[in-house]
Amino acid sequence: MRGGQTDAVLGRIVIDEVRPRTLTGAFPAKAVVGEHVRVSADIFRDGHDLLAARVCWRPAGTKPWSEEPLATTGEDRWEGTFEPSTLGHHEFVVEAWTDTYATWHHKIATKVGAGQSVELEREEGARLLESRARKVAKEDRGILTAAAKSLRADTGTDWDRMRPALEAEVAALMAGPAKPAAVTRSKPQKLWVDRERALVGAWYELFPRSEGGLAGTRTRLTAIAGMGFDVLYLPPVHPIGRTYRKGRNNTLDPAPDDPGSPWAIGSADGGHTAIEPSLGTLTDFEALVQRAHELGMEIALDYALQCSPDHPWVTEHPEWFHHRPDGSIAYAENPPKKYQDIYPIDFWPAAEADRVALWDACRDILEFWIARGIRIFRVDNPHTKPMAFWAWLIADTQEVHPDVLFLAEAFTRPKVMAKLAEVGFSQSYTYFTWRNERWELEEYLTELSVGPTADYMRPNFWPNTPDILSGPLRGGGPAAFRLRLLLAATLVPSYGIYSGYELGENEPASESNEEYLYSEKYEVKKREWDDPRSLAPFITTVNDIRRRHPALHRLRNISFHRSENDNIMAFSKRSDDGSDVVLCVVNLDPGSTQESTLHLDLEVLGVAAGEPFEVHDELTGDAFTWQGAHPYVRLDPWVAPAHVLGVRGRVTA
């Protein structure tokens, strides 16, 4: 083996830690169309020579590479951005090379500055220029040969006489590697590009049975669109099982007319591709989807891979379930708890053929609804199914339908949630519901926006869900509901609420239980949408602010600013192109007025130090002219939970 020097894993230059990437690098990182994708890498080489670097990127399967420059940000880190414009798989590589011209330029300038002889450096420069002249377009050749000639024209150290040879026009022609062989390339990195809804959207969840079924939901949709929501998410609309059906408040003895939990899927009326008859028909469903599109919205369906004991699969495919020694099918258990209305599916049956058939059948459910206009699936409890299943299912589906999105409803350990995102989920539910203090919100947002998972895990913040009524919402008043919605809607680009939020429904099942009392999961709810105390106008305003501010359409652009009061949190977001900056100053205490001096990072806000700047409160319509980094704020939660300030930059008085 000795003497062989060609199998080195290193090139001339070191390129490490290329981002974006997932934890293992085995799956693509994520971006959306039109996003300025930030690419970064550690780039260095031995010695003092100067480097140059770029990112080359392309949609997978296409030939030509696009290029964008990378620039150093210090400590051997380099950064740049590119902007994908099509859906699907992309790849990118980072390339770096020794910038011979810049190295030479730095050397001669330093020596001239020190009054040293640069006779040899002049000649070296002239040769560099001439060498490049042989490779550039004919019309540019003269610029380089003239510069070379000027370098050789004198033997002095008069920088002013040399400088013309080194101006921008020459530098531009000297950019790029001298020859491809001298370029070090990173391994290709994978990037999946979704449509923008994967990153940005306002969601609304409702139970169609409480709105008069699918037809009633279609009527209600106008109001929901009017509040500015983008996505209507429906719990399962499939036939509900009869066996061990749950009654009101999750009891085991239902009344004859109790509707049961929509997640107990399957009855004699069909399984995951059928509509619960009490909600309407497939035709009603298609009309709802159609109406949503007309209103600029879309419908997200629940994808809950489990069966009631009455699901057709139980008799048609017993091999897809766990069996007990007495021949019965195992219901769901987390001992000592029993869930007899649910049969979990065995996603890894002993026979490979059974596994393939099952996975294909799960895929076919998606295809059925995709064919009916659905492009978003909210996936129920994905952490109870194998990661390998999701990796296959999502890749397989998105290969044919790159516009399909998956939201992971996993409230579980951090590594499991991150892994679901890595294997392909477009979005993830989060711990937001349990983050209320300033320090924990800042810590969590920092993790989500700049931590290692930020390259592939997109949070969707829900102040409430049908399963979770927590924190200040439990028994809380309208100020608490406004606060939590505003935080969700501004901290991250995707958020959602579950129906009834606007009416301030706040009664928990018990002191220790996060569920709602009289949970809609087990009964039909009637609501007074016209209640004058409804928060709908506030929600409409917030969604309108979100729409108008591109700064609120990004995840990784958040910065926190200091305040002296732990109840006052200040953060800002900046749009990709820097033209839009939003500063939110939030009173985290829905019970009292709070005040604080702020300590703003003006550079982050794009504001010149010492210059007055205008901020426009999008919630109240007030405008203020601020000067300096330390404004004083006072927030009465009964008026508004926050200042949501459009920062106008310098005031030209």
Add this chain to the structure above:
Amino acid sequence: MRGGQTDAVLGRIVIDEVRPRTLTGAFPAKAVVGEHVRVSADIFRDGHDLLAARVCWRPAGTKPWSEEPLATTGEDRWEGTFEPSTLGHHEFVVEAWTDTYATWHHKIATKVGAGQSVELEREEGARLLESRARKVAKEDRGILTAAAKSLRADTGTDWDRMRPALEAEVAALMAGPAKPAAVTRSKPQKLWVDRERALVGAWYELFPRSEGGLAGTRTRLTAIAGMGFDVLYLPPVHPIGRTYRKGRNNTLDPAPDDPGSPWAIGSADGGHTAIEPSLGTLTDFEALVQRAHELGMEIALDYALQCSPDHPWVTEHPEWFHHRPDGSIAYAENPPKKYQDIYPIDFWPAAEADRVALWDACRDILEFWIARGIRIFRVDNPHTKPMAFWAWLIADTQEVHPDVLFLAEAFTRPKVMAKLAEVGFSQSYTYFTWRNERWELEEYLTELSVGPTADYMRPNFWPNTPDILSGPLRGGGPAAFRLRLLLAATLVPSYGIYSGYELGENEPASESNEEYLYSEKYEVKKREWDDPRSLAPFITTVNDIRRRHPALHRLRNISFHRSENDNIMAFSKRSDDGSDVVLCVVNLDPGSTQESTLHLDLEVLGVAAGEPFEVHDELTGDAFTWQGAHPYVRLDPWVAPAHVLGVRGRVTA
């Protein structure tokens, strides 16, 4: 592509973030023979089933795997250790599987506890036991079938009657995966195993010319070995160039008898494989190496790949150097600074054949000295040579000589230093010289011992070098010298000092210059080794403590304890097997007595809370009985810089 489900990159179980590993995973992590190598990984799967995991490891190229169990440490992290016993490449994989028996055991125990029927669980358990019975050794079969029978013997929920079937003997037979197909394996990970000197050693550096050449150095070696040093490192012993030779204090006009810098290698007397005539002959060198071995020491040579203008390579291989337009060879420059006595080598000449010949010639220098008994090379400025060169050179050398070690003398940016370690250097000089405050020492040691580089970068702490006189040593007294030596010798397992340290040489070249005044790099030094103020006795004691305490032979086993005085730093180290614990309480202020209450983590010290325990001060011989986690300490720097306490665990009064 649809329907293909076999190319999944995921198994049944997720195994991520396997450590030890290097940053990129392309190079082996590092360990030494006899080290308890800590292996860890994120391991989880969907659902609630319990898992089991192990590490399988072997020297590369051998067949049978050894196994050690991994146990969960919480948050989906698993850990275990294995202990390599041979030098060279090793590989390991992490394996995980669903522990069907443990899952069943947990389920039945929980249901019994809740008073639920377990009839089906009994039968499931019996089947599990019988299934395993068919696979175990004949003599064990009866244990499992009897347990199965006992499970079926009753229909009640009397746990006491079932328990005998589930005792340790059965559990042991039920350990391990049911079938290999159900096991998920990580990708193989690489580990390079060095001899212990790669991790543990006390180094001493001297200039042979100040000791009367190689023969005088051989005489001096007895005293150095007597102080307890393991390695004697010599600056280059090769012929020193004449052209542009440096004079005293790095001046450009040497006196005729100035010896020049040993790093200006090469003259008419030869290059990197010759001995400077004024030091002696190759025979003298071999006698020195021989004497070192007799004293239980070894010699480390300097490997400085650069040439004086008089080096034979300059005329024999001009193609290995950079050329200027006038045909001259380029000397070293960092404009505006010029180093005309040094020609840097061009490690990447344009012609591939030249590069191969050069790299081979560099390798042959190593082989020359290896053939003369050298097994440690201190590499001068490796960061000015290509990473790809080191990756090749070190792997190539260690493939034939796995006992050869390389110390990287790179004082440069963190990522460059880490990369040198990743591509193969056995040890690294560090920033220790510039870390003096408690917070920065704790932060730096935490980074070095548990940060991502801890798996492959081994620090060697030098309080001084011929190039660096810094911090409290500049003009400092004996207390400062004792302090910095004690820190270096106890914080990490490898440390070294440069000759003259024991005499307290403390005069800097200037206020702003880190060099020594009258640096030995440019002149011969005469020293009074018998000075009664010499720190040699103190150093001897410290090296003796190091030898006797295996806790001080490891890097990754350090823990810091709180103190209330920023001048008092407390840290402890624990040997691999836990039998030896050393607690160091250091006064970081060499100018005054400091005192503090400590807040010890007794669990880390292996001491039971509430029990008295004995600590033995290895520097003073004093013994104390402490009780509780909050002892009070007072340290007078004129007496000792620290308590170095052997912790004897619980006192059996």
